[in-house]
Amino acid sequence: MDYASAEMAEGTEQSGDGLAKAIDPTQLGPAAPSPAPFATPTVFKIENLTAYYGKAPAVRDVSFDVPGNQVTAIIGPSGCGKSTFIRCLNRMNDVVPGFHTDGSIYFHGIDLQGKDVDPVNVRRQIGMVFQRPNPFPKSIFDNIAYGLRILGMKDNLQDRVEHALKRAALWEEVKDRLKDSALALSGGQQQRLCIARAIAIEPEVILLDEPASALDPISTASIEDLMHELKNDYTIVIVTHNMQQAARVADMTAFFSLSEVVDGRRAGVLVEYDRTDKIFTTPADKRTEDYVTGRFG
Amino acid sequence: MPMRIPLQQDLDTLQATLMEEGDLCARAIRGALQALRERDPELADEVITFDDEVDSRYLSIEVAVESLLARQTPVASDLRLVLSIIHINLALERIADLCVTIAKLTKLVYAVPPDTKLIEAFDEMAVRGEEMLKHSLDAFMNRDVAAAESLVDLDELIDRANRRAVHHLMALGSNPEMREWGLRMIIVSRCLERIGDHCVDIGEQVAYLVTGEFREFTDASAELRG
Numbered sequence: 001m002d003y004a005s006a007e008m009a010e011g012t013e014q015s016g017d018g019l020a021k022a023i024d025p026t027q028l029g030p031a032a033p034s035p036a037p038f039a040t041p042t043v044f045k046i047e048n049l050t051a052y053y054g055k056a057p058a059v060r061d062v063s064f065d066v067p068g069n070q071v072t073a074i075i076g077p078s079g080c081g082k083s084t085f086i087r088c089l090n091r092m093n094d095v096v097p098g099f100h101t102d103g104s105i106y107f108h109g110i111d112l113q114g115k116d117v118d119p120v121n122v123r124r125q126i127g128m129v130f131q132r133p134n135p136f137p138k139s140i141f142d143n144i145a146y147g148l149r150i151l152g153m154k155d156n157l158q159d160r161v162e163h164a165l166k167r168a169a170l171w172e173e174v175k176d177r178l179k180d181s182a183l184a185l186s187g188g189q190q191q192r193l194c195i196a197r198a199i200a201i202e203p204e205v206i207l208l209d210e211p212a213s214a215l216d217p218i219s220t221a222s223i224e225d226l227m228h229e230l231k232n233d234y235t236i237v238i239v240t241h242n243m244q245q246a247a248r249v250a251d252m253t254a255f256f257s258l259s260e261v262v263d264g265r266r267a268g269v270l271v272e273y274d275r276t277d278k279i280f281t282t283p284a285d286k287r288t289e290d291y292v293t294g295r296f297g
Numbered sequence: 298m299p300m301r302i303p304l305q306q307d308l309d310t311l312q313a314t315l316m317e318e319g320d321l322c323a324r325a326i327r328g329a330l331q332a333l334r335e336r337d338p339e340l341a342d343e344v345i346t347f348d349d350e351v352d353s354r355y356l357s358i359e360v361a362v363e364s365l366l367a368r369q370t371p372v373a374s375d376l377r378l379v380l381s382i383i384h385i386n387l388a389l390e391r392i393a394d395l396c397v398t399i400a401k402l403t404k405l406v407y408a409v410p411p412d413t414k415l416i417e418a419f420d421e422m423a424v425r426g427e428e429m430l431k432h433s434l435d436a437f438m439n440r441d442v443a444a445a446e447s448l449v450d451l452d453e454l455i456d457r458a459n460r461r462a463v464h465h466l467m468a469l470g471s472n473p474e475m476r477e478w479g480l481r482m483i484i485v486s487r488c489l490e491r492i493g494d495h496c497v498d499i500g501e502q503v504a505y506l507v508t509g510e511f512r513e514f515t516d517a518s519a520e521l522r523g
Contacts, residue, residue, distance in 0.1 A: 244370055280372045282509030292372045294301040 043068040043205060043235045044089060048103035050267075051084050053096065058084040059268040061103070064254060071227055071236045073250030073276065075243055077296060080256040081268025082239045086207050089237060090126035091119040124151070127198035131210040133190030135182035135197075140165075140174050143182045143193055144200045151201055160200055167233075168196035169226050188219020195226065199234075206230065208238040212245065224249050243292055246276065253279040255288045304369045311361055311382050312438070318354035318389045319434040323427050325351065325396035326492065330423040332400055333485065334416050336407040344400035351393035358386045377509060381502040385437065388495040388502075392430065395488040395495075402481045409478045415465055419482075422458045422489040425451060429496035436503045445500035449514045455493035462486040 044066035051059045059081035066072050074082045084093065091112060093099045105112045112122055135143050144161040153160065161178075165171040170192040174185070182193055191211060198206055208227075212220040227236055227249050240246050246253050254273040258266045272279065272288045283289045290296045325347060332340040362383055365371065371379050429451050436444040463486060466479040497514055505511055 243372070247372070281376060283373050289373050293375050294304070 040068045040070060042066065043108065044237075045106040045109075046104070047106070049085075049088065049105060050102040051081070051088055051093065052098075052100050052102075053084075054098040056265055057267040059256070059270075060259060060262075062256075062268075062270045063103075064270060064273040066235065066237060067252065068235045069231055069233075070251040071231050071238060071249050072252045072254065073246035074237065074239045074254050074256060075241075075246045075291075076256035076268070076271075077258065077291065078241075079268075080258050082256055083209055084268070085256065086209055086237060086239050087128075089205070089207055090123050090128055092123070092128060094119050124201060125203050126205040126207060127201065127203040128207040128209065129191070129194050129198055129211050132214050133187055133194050135185070135190050135193050137181070137183060139179050140182050140185070140193065141178040144197055147197060147201050153201065164196040164200035165193075167199050167230065168192045169222065169229070170196055186219070188215050188222060191215060191219065191223060192226065195223075195230075199230075203234070205235045205237065208236065210239055210241060213241060220245070243280075247280045250276045252276060255279065255283075255285075255291060257287055257291065301369075304365070304371065304375065307361065307365045307369065308371075308375065308378060311358060311365070311379070314354055314358050314361070315382055315385060315389070316434060316438070318351055318358070318386065319430060321347070321351045321354065322389050322392045322396070323430055325393050326423055326427045326430070329396040329399040329403070330420060333403045333411075334420065336403070336411065338404045338407050341400040341403040341407075345397050348393050348397045351390060355386055355390040358382065362386075374506075377506050381437070381506040384502045385499050388498045392492050392495050395491055399485050399488050402485055406478050406481050409474055411478070412465070412469065412475075412482075415462060415482060418458055418462045418465070419485060419489060422455050422462075422486070422493075425455050425458070426489055426492040426496070429455070429493055430499075433496040433499035433503070436500060437506070440503065440507050442504050442507050445503035446514060448497045448500040452493040452497050455490055459486050459490040 042065045046065070047063050049059065049062045050057050062085065074086060076082050087093045088101060088105060089112075093101075101113060107122075107126070110117065136146060138146065141161055144164050145157055148154065148157060148160055162171060162175075165174060170189060173189060174180075174193075182190065185193060191214075195206070195211075212223045215223065224245065227238070230236060231251075238246075238250065252273065253276040255271045256268050257271045259269045260266070272283060272285045274284070278284075279288060280292055283292060287296075325344060328340060328344040328347065331337070332344055362379055365379060369375075429448055432444065432451065433448055435441070436448075463483060466483055466486075469475050469479045501512065501514055504514075
């Protein structure tokens with residue numbers, strides 16, 4: 001699968017009957033990681049993750065825990081591996097030739113990169129929304145229904161579509177024109193449609209890779225409000241270039257930056273991970289301070 | 298390469314204006330005490346008028362902070378600096394107001410021959426208050442938490458002088474004229490004591506600016522709890 005089709009799939013790919021191995025937290029994998037110091041349980045435990053494109057590491061030795069039902073923001077300068085990292089969380093990088101990783105990402109204690117884990121099921125539970133809204137060239141209704149149908153979630157299709165659109169705060173705007181083309185929607189509406197599409201298949205986690213960078217301020221505000229609302233039911237990880245957006249929406253923030261040159265190469269590294277208010281008031285690392293105050297470079 | 302030049306310029310200007318306001322406050326303390334000591338109602342009027350100078354710096358800092366927050370969205374140490382400037386600005390404005398109060402009281406009692414011993418005590422308190430003001434603003438500019446914390450000890454000296462002054466006033470006797478003078482001087486003593494407290498507040502802002510921790514240097518309620 002190439003990049004484009006991977007993006008189009010957004011975790012709704014057909015796995016084939018009997019081929020997918022469901023991720024059951026009660027089975028498989030190493031012992032569950034020790035509880036993280038959060039009010040909510042840890043969903044991802046990332047341990048010494050290094051991600052390579054060929055021989056070149058894009059991110060190096062990243063370790064931290066992502067708490068459930070919270071918004072975790074990944075911030076950092078261009079080229080520090082934010083998108084590479086977030087794509088590791090639902091194995092979206094599998095489609096990239098030469099991509100491989102060291103270290104582990106545990107999802108409820110199960111190593112996501114384990115041999116027994118089917119990436120299709122990973123993406124079923126860990127959905128993704130991309131920078132540019134990418135609705136299918138179909139009706140609004142079918143954009144949501146498509147993934148449900150191929151995953152066999154055909155019962156109460158109408159209700160499921162309506163529920164997803166309501167959860168994505170789009171229902172009131174489109175309920176009278178569900179048969180219209182999704183491409184006729186505004187950019188902000190299209191992005192909320194993509195979020196509705198991700199929600200419809202009932203994932204546990206939603207990954208958002210710069211979801212508002214192509215949107216105007218009003219649409220951006222509606223996406224941010226939506227994140228605030230959705231975290232009650234989902235775990236959200238967002239990559240953003242917009243630091244104020246991270247400050248507004250995230251409970252936890254991870255700051256990535258570029259390492260010193262090692263073996264002639266620089267790679268993305270996790271500099272600091274803490275509560276968002278801490279990162280934006282009293283960051284512990286000088287590099288974080290320089291970046292969030294805009295004095296980086 | 299320096300980045301965010303407009304933000305840095307705004308922060309530099311804010312700090313410079315704050316230091317200017319601090320210098321004006323020190324002059325107000327000196328003027329108020331001189332008017333009291335020399336029983337000079339005209340100088341007292343000058344001190345009262347001079348408060349407009351402090352107020353204009355206070356307002357210009359308020360306006361500049363409002364604009365900076367709206368336009369530059371400071372975070373981390375920049376945010377802490379702006380928040381501490383807001384607090385220190387308020388403390389300085391209040392110090393100047395206390396000097397105005399002393400000047401107004403001076404005008405009410407200048408015809409009464411003062412108690413020399415008490416005036417000497419007020420002089421000492423004012424000198425210490427001015428030292429504390431300078432010390433607190435130096436600590437702010439140098440981001441020096443240890444210097445800021447030492448303000449508590451300096452404040453204790455003013456507090457003691459205040460207590461001594463009150464005792465002395467109680468012993469002034471029952472002459473109605475002196476009693477009225479004494480009541481007004483208790484307020485003067487209280488004003489000088491409050492100047493020391495505001496300087497300690499400035500010191501607490503220095504500690505917040507450097508460490509990010511909100512804390513009072515002395516906790517009266519904790520002392521009560523034992």
